[in-house]
Amino acid sequence: MHDVAIIGAGPGGVTAGIYAVRYGLKAIVLSKEPGGWMAKTPTIENWPGEIKPIEGFELASRFVEHMKAYGAEFAEEEVDNVERTDQGFRIHTTTDNVYHAKALIFATGSKKRMLNVPGEEPFSGKGVSYCVTCDGPLFRGRQVGVSGGGDSAAEAAIMLAEYAKEVKLFVRDNEMSAKHYLQEKLKSLPNVKLMTGAFVTRILGDQLMHSVELNDGSVHELQGLFVEIGLVPMTELAAQLGIELQNGLIQVGPDMASSVPGVFGAGDITTGSNELRQIVTAAGEGAIAANSAFKYLRAR
Ligand SMILES: Cc1cc2nc3c(=O)[nH]c(=O)nc-3n(C[C@H](O)[C@H](O)[C@H](O)COP(=O)(O)OP(=O)(O)OC[C@H]3O[C@@H](n4cnc5c(N)ncnc54)[C@H](O)[C@@H]3O)c2cc1C
Numbered sequence: 001m002h003d004v005a006i007i008g009a010g011p012g013g014v015t016a017g018i019y020a021v022r023y024g025l026k027a028i029v030l031s032k033e034p035g036g037w038m039a040k041t042p043t044i045e046n047w048p049g050e051i052k053p054i055e056g057f058e059l060a061s062r063f064v065e066h067m068k069a070y071g072a073e074f075a076e077e078e079v080d081n082v083e084r085t086d087q088g089f090r091i092h093t094t095t096d097n098v099y100h101a102k103a104l105i106f107a108t109g110s111k112k113r114m115l116n117v118p119g120e121e122p123f124s125g126k127g128v129s130y131c132v133t134c135d136g137p138l139f140r141g142r143q144v145g146v147s148g149g150g151d152s153a154a155e156a157a158i159m160l161a162e163y164a165k166e167v168k169l170f171v172r173d174n175e176m177s178a179k180h181y182l183q184e185k186l187k188s189l190p191n192v193k194l195m196t197g198a199f200v201t202r203i204l205g206d207q208l209m210h211s212v213e214l215n216d217g218s219v220h221e222l223q224g225l226f227v228e229i230g231l232v233p234m235t236e237l238a239a240q241l242g243i244e245l246q247n248g249l250i251q252v253g254p255d256m257a258s259s260v261p262g263v264f265g266a267g268d269i270t271t272g273s274n275e276l277r278q279i280v281t282a283a284g285e286g287a288i289a290a291n292s293a294f295k296y297l298r299a300r
Pocket of ligand 1 (some may be wrong): 007008009010012013032036045223266269277
């Protein structure tokens with residue numbers, strides 16, 4: 001029996017782990033992979049103390065190292081079910097392991113939004129990708145596309161321009177919403193072609209994808225398509241416990257407590273921090289959630 005189980009090891013979950021052990025709690029962090037989005041982001045900005053952008057994987061590794069050094073247990077596991085028990089909570093993983101904890105912190109973050117067009121699922125991993133850091137280098141010298149008009153889409157196109165022969169950027173609206181400096185950078189790259197008012201309606205291929213069809217019916221030959229159209233919070237497990245959600249996010253108070261006693265939230269999946277979704281806010285919420293779990297357990 002652990003005092004607290006934390007699900008997710010992004011900045012929210014890792015910081016909750018660090019603070020939980022500082023409060024003397026027996027804590028375990030369960031996560032599909034360590035580091036969350038930090039580990040998959042080429043460069044991280046806005047992390048205090050790092051004036052120059054820091055490599056995401058490096059920052060993620062330091063976070064996880066810190067948590068382990070302080071004594072939080074870590075298991076690389078995907079949680080697929082959570083139930084309430086008389087003692088607290090029973091947590092089941094996809095490897096059929098079962099963990100027990102008196103309190104729970106959800107820090108499962110978010111996943112990439114899908115296009116939901118024909119061909120997306122069959123060609124996912126066969127040309128269609130949601131992670132430019134992971135898959136970008138595989139497209140050296142190839143024709144690729146990026147769907148999206150925000151910062152993530154701009155950053156993906158900039159990174160891909162280093163490898164790919166040509167990058168077509170499909171922006172649904174008539175202009176991009178990405179930050180000004182990113183748009184300026186895109187304009188300076190000769191192998192990036194910006195296409196506004198354009199969106200993918202179908203992905204075509206055989207064994208691998210070979211082209212996309214756009215809303216105007218035109219077909220573009222591409223070996224890869226990177227989908228960067230936003231994020232959706234991963235609140236399925238919280239919903240299993242009947243936790244109150246607001247617009248798909250775990251509704252929390254200033255103490256990061258959810259509507260279910262003993263269950264707290266941290267990071268991108270909560271309504272906290274004025275819904276600013278950054279590493280610094282996820283980490284702050286993780287610290288508060290651990291503090292609240294400690295107070296909850298002490299009161300019990
Ligand atoms: C492309 C991109 C670039 C960004 N750049 C910056 C930046 O420069 N600066 C900045 O401050 N912020 C940046 N952000 C935002 C920042 O990364 C997020 O706000 C932050 O990572 C949220 O942390 P989190 O702990 O809530 O969740 P996440 O980082 O999403 O981590 C959640 C973790 O939970 C795990 N998980 C999910 N479901 C389960 C399950 N069922 N079982 C077990 N584990 C599970 C996941 O595998 C993951 O490891 C960026 C985000 C993106 C997408």
